[in-house]
Amino acid sequence: MQTTDEDVSPIEVLIAKLQKCRSGEVDLPSEFHKEITSSTRNANGNTNAIANADADAPNVFQIVVNFLHHQLDDEKHTEEQVKNVIDIFPQALFMLDYNSNYDADCFPIQSAACYFASDGRSAISFIPLLAYEGSRFNAHGREVSRGGLFYEIPYGEEGESESSVTFLVEGFDNNSNHDDRRKYDSKCTRILKKLRNLNLLQKDDIQEHFLLAHALNVGCEQRFNYLARWDPDALRDTSFEDGKFLLHASLEKAEPRECFGFVLKAGMQ
Numbered sequence: 001m002q003t004t005d006e007d008v009s010p011i012e013v014l015i016a017k018l019q020k021c022r023s024g025e026v027d028l029p030s031e032f033h034k035e036i037t038s039s040t041r042n043a044n045g046n047t048n049a050i051a052n053a054d055a056d057a058p059n060v061f062q063i064v065v066n067f068l069h070h071q072l073d074d075e076k077h078t079e080e081q082v083k084n085v086i087d088i089f090p091q092a093l094f095m096l097d098y099n100s101n102y103d104a105d106c107f108p109i110q111s112a113a114c115y116f117a118s119d120g121r122s123a124i125s126f127i128p129l130l131a132y133e134g135s136r137f138n139a140h141g142r143e144v145s146r147g148g149l150f151y152e153i154p155y156g157e158e159g160e161s162e163s164s165v166t167f168l169v170e171g172f173d174n175n176s177n178h179d180d181r182r183k184y185d186s187k188c189t190r191i192l193k194k195l196r197n198l199n200l201l202q203k204d205d206i207q208e209h210f211l212l213a214h215a216l217n218v219g220c221e222q223r224f225n226y227l228a229r230w231d232p233d234a235l236r237d238t239s240f241e242d243g244k245f246l247l248h249a250s251l252e253k254a255e256p257r258e259c260f261g262f263v264l265k266a267g268m269q
Contacts, residue, residue, distance in 0.1 A: 093148070110163075124187065131195065170214040171188065172219025
């Protein structure tokens with residue numbers, strides 16, 4: 001008699017996943033693999049295995065949550081490795097954790113959207129994967145936030161709130177040199193294209209979420225141009241809360257000449 005999915009308990013599913021982790025059958029980040037294998041027990045016999053997995057489950061879950069929030073590094077980890085981590089405990093995509101960059105609790109996809117984490121990591125390349133997997137598991141409401149991509153978190157003392165996609169569009173470092181800014185801008189633009197290809201970012205989002213206004217910074221020119229080419233009408237229709245349109249608002253930026261120049265150039269194309 002064959003076993004169906006309905007006959008397999010969640011604990012038995014976890015046992016199978018942990019066995020694959022321990023055996024190296026699944027490609028995992030080395031530090032994650034080490035932590036998982038040292039924090040779980042390899043029991044002999046089915047009864048003990050179930051008992052141990054049941055006891056280990058909270059610990060494994062916390063390891064997954066911690067990794068997604070605080071260890072993701074797009075210089076060290078591959079998409080396959082991160083997806084394999086998510087597959088162990090997909091519920092981790094729903095878990096809030098404190099992020100010192102925002103001084104607020106946020107989800108893993110928002111942690112990944114930081115320009116750089118406090119320890120120098122960058123995880124923005126995993127935003128499409130986290131959004132796709134979050135959408136697949138209906139994290140945060142699939143239609144509303146598309147896997148958490150548009151889920152807004154409050155931060156600051158003035159009741160501000162932003163989403164992962166707005167952080168992605170506007171993020172840059174004032175203290176970095178020109179070449180580093182351009183590299184980061186190119187990286188973010190590639191991520192926007194990937195989100196578009198996955199249908200997680202749509203044309204209507206540009207105006208609905210004021211993405212051109214968020215990209216109106218000298219470190220975001222490539223992102224601005226990409227979004228403006230996708231929705232040229234947004235150049236004309238996007239305005240700020242004070243009623244200023246993009247061209248006028250560009251003159252109030254930290255580097256007004258450069259901002260005015262690329263807004264004007266985009267409008268003439």
